[in-house]
Amino acid sequence: MLSNAVVNLAIIIVTCVVSFAGFSNPRLIDRLILWPPAITRGREYWRLASCGLIHADPPHLLFNMITLYFFGRLMESFFVPRIGEIGYLLFYVGGLVASSLPSWYEHRTDAGYRSLGASGAVSAVLFAFILLMPWATIYVIVLPVPAVIYAVLYLGYTIYMDRQRSDRINHSAHLWGAVYGIVVTGLIEPSVLGAFARQLLRPMVSM
Template identity: 55%
Template sequence: MTGFQNPAQLDRFIFWPPAINRGEYWRLISHGFVHADGQHLLFNMITLFFFGRVIEQAFAGYIGPLGYAAFYIAAILVAILPSYFQHRNDARYRSLGASGAVSAVLFAYILIAPWSTIYVFFFPVPAIVYGGLFTAYGLYASRLGHDHINHSAHLWGAGFGVLFTLCLEPRLGPVFLERLMQPGAGF
């Protein structure tokens, strides 16, 4: 779904606290399936295309393909809950997009392959460096709050991706730390 193609659809599915307070709880999930514009949708889908396949495969032995879908939907919910609690009485606040869930997928990938290369606007960056920069920028931009981007959802989604992955395979924590000490190891 894309909200930029159908404004009425956007109004029905966007995260909007007053509607949730009235019992429209589906908005806690549905906001992850509408996007502001083509660029927003494209960026999320490209990220999901490259990293989602790897994570779906990594999770398949533990929870299967339906489990991966459940992980993704849970990430949409977990990523938006802090925004709901912060803005539950703010009728002006709205949020949309799958970025929280996409961040969960991306950070699960970073946990598994910290030294793999991620291309950011065609520039190669080690995944762990990108993760650190992404987190630092998210914290900084979240404090400013001037860009109409829900950085909180990005950060909570990223944290959920890491935590979920560690709960799924606790041995990955020490493996991640070991991999951090081997920068040339790649994926």
């Protein structure tokens, strides 16, 4: 089914097209970016999801889309038999919204705050994959790391950096996207929770 992961591919294509358009079109960025006052006062709720269509620069876009390509096609093959292609699309869009809501609420009156990128939804897809295959190998640059170990390190780093507020990355979106991916996958297919626990006890076995 991996060759038929058309929804994931469509998400990547649309995101790339809009992101590249945004690199040279500040007005497009301003219209789509997560700017909390526009939601709080202007009720422009689409920004909770549209912020995932734009990126700060090509490396930001490339990292997110490569991650989505490799893990999203696997997760689409998992979700489609259960909730259909539209269901997988809604899972992805829901990841954007769920990862944006905490940032909106925290900065709902902050006119200087802005956030963009698909990282929240990509985290949702990645952590849904980790829930299914905790001992799969994930390559961090060139270093192979078991997925569950990567998850622990990633979440620890994300929580730490979110509290530090020492860079311009929206670490909160990464965290809540990951939580969303785990929770929703568990709700859609509750059996994966037990399978996850069993796999943790058998490190050499993956689904």
